[in-house]
Amino acid sequence: MRRFVLLAHKAPVVPDFTLNDLPGSAGRIDVLCRAIGAAFFLSHDLRRDVEVDILLQDQVQIRLVGERLKRLNPDERSTAALIKHALEKLGEEEAQSTPGIFVSRRTLPEMLDRLYQLGAHPIVLHEDGAPIEATSIPNDPAFFLSDHQDFSPSDEEVLADLPRISLGETPLHTSQCITIVHYLLDRQQEDEGDLVLCHKVWGEPKAQLIKGLLADFNIPVNMVTQVPASILPMTVDGLSEVRLMVRPRDLARAREIIADYFEEPSAE
Amino acid sequence: MRRFVLLAHKAPVVPDFTLNDLPGSAGRIDVLCRAIGAAFFLSHDLRRDVEVDILLQDQVQIRLVGERLKRLNPDERSTAALIKHALEKLGEEEAQSTPGIFVSRRTLPEMLDRLYQLGAHPIVLHEDGAPIEATSIPNDPAFFLSDHQDFSPSDEEVLADLPRISLGETPLHTSQCITIVHYLLDRQQEDEGDLVLCHKVWGEPKAQLIKGLLADFNIPVNMVTQVPASILPMTVDGLSEVRLMVRPRDLARAREIIADYFEEPSAE
Numbered sequence: 001m002r003r004f005v006l007l008a009h010k011a012p013v014v015p016d017f018t019l020n021d022l023p024g025s026a027g028r029i030d031v032l033c034r035a036i037g038a039a040f041f042l043s044h045d046l047r048r049d050v051e052v053d054i055l056l057q058d059q060v061q062i063r064l065v066g067e068r069l070k071r072l073n074p075d076e077r078s079t080a081a082l083i084k085h086a087l088e089k090l091g092e093e094e095a096q097s098t099p100g101i102f103v104s105r106r107t108l109p110e111m112l113d114r115l116y117q118l119g120a121h122p123i124v125l126h127e128d129g130a131p132i133e134a135t136s137i138p139n140d141p142a143f144f145l146s147d148h149q150d151f152s153p154s155d156e157e158v159l160a161d162l163p164r165i166s167l168g169e170t171p172l173h174t175s176q177c178i179t180i181v182h183y184l185l186d187r188q189q190e191d192e193g194d195l196v197l198c199h200k201v202w203g204e205p206k207a208q209l210i211k212g213l214l215a216d217f218n219i220p221v222n223m224v225t226q227v228p229a230s231i232l233p234m235t236v237d238g239l240s241e242v243r244l245m246v247r248p249r250d251l252a253r254a255r256e257i258i259a260d261y262f263e264e265p266s267a268e
Numbered sequence: 269m270r271r272f273v274l275l276a277h278k279a280p281v282v283p284d285f286t287l288n289d290l291p292g293s294a295g296r297i298d299v300l301c302r303a304i305g306a307a308f309f310l311s312h313d314l315r316r317d318v319e320v321d322i323l324l325q326d327q328v329q330i331r332l333v334g335e336r337l338k339r340l341n342p343d344e345r346s347t348a349a350l351i352k353h354a355l356e357k358l359g360e361e362e363a364q365s366t367p368g369i370f371v372s373r374r375t376l377p378e379m380l381d382r383l384y385q386l387g388a389h390p391i392v393l394h395e396d397g398a399p400i401e402a403t404s405i406p407n408d409p410a411f412f413l414s415d416h417q418d419f420s421p422s423d424e425e426v427l428a429d430l431p432r433i434s435l436g437e438t439p440l441h442t443s444q445c446i447t448i449v450h451y452l453l454d455r456q457q458e459d460e461g462d463l464v465l466c467h468k469v470w471g472e473p474k475a476q477l478i479k480g481l482l483a484d485f486n487i488p489v490n491m492v493t494q495v496p497a498s499i500l501p502m503t504v505d506g507l508s509e510v511r512l513m514v515r516p517r518d519l520a521r522a523r524e525i526i527a528d529y530f531e532e533p534s535a536e
Contacts, residue, residue: 019288020287020288020345022343022345023341023342023343023346030342030343030344031342034302034305034342037302037441038444041441041444042438042439042440042441043416043439043440043441044416044439045439073291074291074298074299074302074441075290075291075298075344076298076343076344076345077288077290077344077345078291130520130521131517131518131521133486134485134518134521148311148312167451168451168454168455168458168517169454169458169517170310170450170451170454171310171311171312171313172310172311173305173309173310173311173342175447176306176309176447176450176451179306179443179444179447179448180447180448180451182438182444183435183436183438183444183448183451186436186437186438187436190436190437217402218401249399249436249437250399250402253398253399253402
């Protein structure tokens with residue numbers, strides 16, 4: 001599950017705002033609405049393995065749970081209406097205002113405690129962090145983001161010991177950061193799929209040559225040596241069969257490159 | 269300059285819609301508003317080197333020119349108001365409705381002609397395209413995207429000969445695609461900056477060892493050999509000074525890795 005925790009500093013904790021002025025009297029609720037959209041929406045689909053936890057003014061938590069979420073639409077106004085409705089249901093206990101949306105009184109340390117209890121791994125997205133390529137994102141990450149303002153001094157105090165990662169030098173909107181995190185994690189998941197056979201050659205020197213060529217095109221290759229079942233206890237001249245394995249998304253291009261530079265790649 | 273060309277199939281060509289129902293009676297203008305936001309907004313700033321060309325129902329073109337753009341705000345409603353105002357100014361000649369927003373009657377082939385005349389390089393973003401990592405994006409790209417619907421058969425006919433690239437297997441919203449394209453091009457530009465000195469060693473074998481280690485951490489290294497000015501016409505034992513150069517964004521991590529595995533990296 002991917003979690004995004006949004007700390008909102010100006011958005012109201014009472015439902016007295018108009019949907020016709022989200023950036024103004026509604027305290028930049030439009031920022032939160034776009035972030036919610038970026039977290040959940042795929043083309044004509046919802047990401048069900050996502051939770052968005054919004055903290056309003058360090059007082060009120062609104063949780064959106066992808067698994068159970070209904071009535072969420074991509075436009076800002078209808079999302080703001082769901083938030084407004086949630087605030088109307090705010091009481092002593094956590095309440096479900098519409099399917100998949102839960103509202104309660106919480107503070108940042110309480111939110112963080114809950115995440116730790118659930119086994120989530122809190123990570124702060126911040127331009128001063130380590131580059132995201134340098135970081136291995138754990139399972140069940142919970143990314144903390146601020147709204148249009150920086151984290152407040154009291155936020156910073158609570159978040160001080162968490163790992164920080166950065167998405168690069170360009171300062172972005174909250175929703176854009178969420179889109180990019182999803183993109184990078186999606187690509188990572190695609191890459192974790194099984195490698196596929198791209199080509200078979202005899203002898204490691206040739207395999208190394210092809211591996212080096214493909215590396216020049218940013219295609220990583222795993223070499224798997226198949227020792228042939230023979231009467232000899234060892235291979236002769238290192239001439240065992242080597243299978244060149246690539247990521248599924250690189251297969252077509254890798255085969256084209258091998259065909260251009262060497263030979264028609266062998267099928268299985 | 270980066271251009272995004274949005275083909276909108278349902279959005280109205282007359283300004284008779286209400287700002288209170290962008291997804292409904294306004295024909296999913298909310299999709300266009302989010303795409304415009306993704307194209308132009310940075311955190312508290314605008315990308316000035318961007319142009320967004322919207323084609324409404326293959327009849328009306330609205331161009332937003334980053335260099336001259338004023339009054340654009342991140343929320344959907346105010347952006348929709350700018351589009352509505354542009355449609356009110358639609359006449360025989362191209363008119364500027366608000367600073368940086370131009371409206372005219374155009375068809376898709378006419379838009380494409382204009383882009384070619386400007387020296388732009390049209391590219392279709394489509395899930396069937398070649399993976400974006402496999403493609404070298406030319407200068408002055410013009411990315412064609414559809415709205416919430418697929419390209420129409422007549423769009424497809426006009427766009428048939430253009431290169432197509434894909435952002436991966438996950439089907440995304442138009443605005444999300446734009447955010448990711450910006451992200452990838454931003455990273456590419458950062459990488460094109462000057463490499464910086466990470467470490468100096470004596471002798472190429474050791475340099476190769478460190479280069480291989482850093483490659484395991486996805487850090488590319490350029491080795492620059494400094495032949496020392498000496499009385500000998502050649503270096504002895506290949507022991508010339510080798511400078512290991514990395515991308516600025518990899519510097520801190522590369523130095524950490526070298527310190528962990530080898531030695532404290534030498535400063536300039």
